[in-house]
Amino acid sequence: MRDAEMANDLQSDGLDLRVSLFSDLRVSKCGLDFEHQAQNEGFRFVAGVDEVGRGCLAGPVVAAACVLDPAKALPKGLNDSKKLTAKRREEIAAELKELVVGYSIARIEAEIIDEINILEATKKAMYLAIANLQPQADFLLIDALQLKQIFLPQKAIIKGDAISASIAAASILAKTYRDELMREYDHTYPQYGFSSHVGYGTKIHLDALRLFGHCPLHRKTFRGVL
Template structure:
């Protein structure tokens, strides 16, 4: 046992391994165990649990890549995942996103935006936008929604997102709908945001983008509480509509039952 190692505390040992990969940290800890014995057992248990969690997450991620892997095996190069946020709210736009991820990407925690917290979505938004080959959003406002209906407005937003991409996709993976106006091979996947990493990435980009827009609207129309409910039909929101009437970003076709 060296004099240096005699002076290392458990906290110091953890500081040494915290920037390492999980496997690297475990290898280092087992090396320390030869000199420290049971003193490092708690850290070994901690990192063995981390390894199991990582392996479970990697398997989940690989399961969500099955549509992408199938397409790559058929010679497809660029896959765009497409999803939207904001079909159900009483106010604000519908926002769609198109995201092309690199073939061998791994993004820890990537999932359907509805299964994630706001903090998780914000973190993943940064990682997706950093790692993506290309991404774009399409925004269709409440006036067009009232004119076209929400399904057709959603399709327009998706088309805008796809057509804005700086890299032309060879295949579109779309959550639930089909975009007949786009002459690009495509596959509509029910609940695709839980089954495809590309669609899941698009769901996060669309959701975070729309939430940020509604937070901006909250400062303009503070009486409606948009920052809290993002335009959805909560009890608080409906009561505000009944009290103050609708504002310019409300969807008339969605709110007519709440106004006199």
């Protein structure tokens, strides 16, 4: 098993842990192509990492890290969370929680997003999700971003949530967690309609902001909030 200690050894030898181990794959559907390549290189716990909520005007940015069990069948319809209905996301999330080797979810609140900016907050949420993952990942598949402060072998995949099952699983776990959180916030701040738009900048949300002003959940550095 390759673990963080081995990753640190590789770093000390001057190797770039973010150099791809993969040949150029022509992947057109969500599956385990990337995961299998990493496992063929000797990695055991390959974690998919993704976030949700970057573009919202209110609420946290949420990240999830997820290690799938290669011996178990993927949930039917597993794909980018944005391509699924809310009902199907909930169904797949429930299935994933029963069959994954491990998963972790982390969030960064609006106040911190305003302090450090949304990109850094997104990375921070990912760092926390990875750090809390059990078992510890020894290879990362990340949707679009490279996490340079984590010294683990990793591959950033553009639109990875559409072609990597692990990243898709992370996106669904993060999305369902965040949506439920925003529905809970709707009870505290019912005037904004959080249960319907979960913090995105819809007309209903923007109209509510103009009428009621912002609340503690809003990201004050985002256009349209102030």
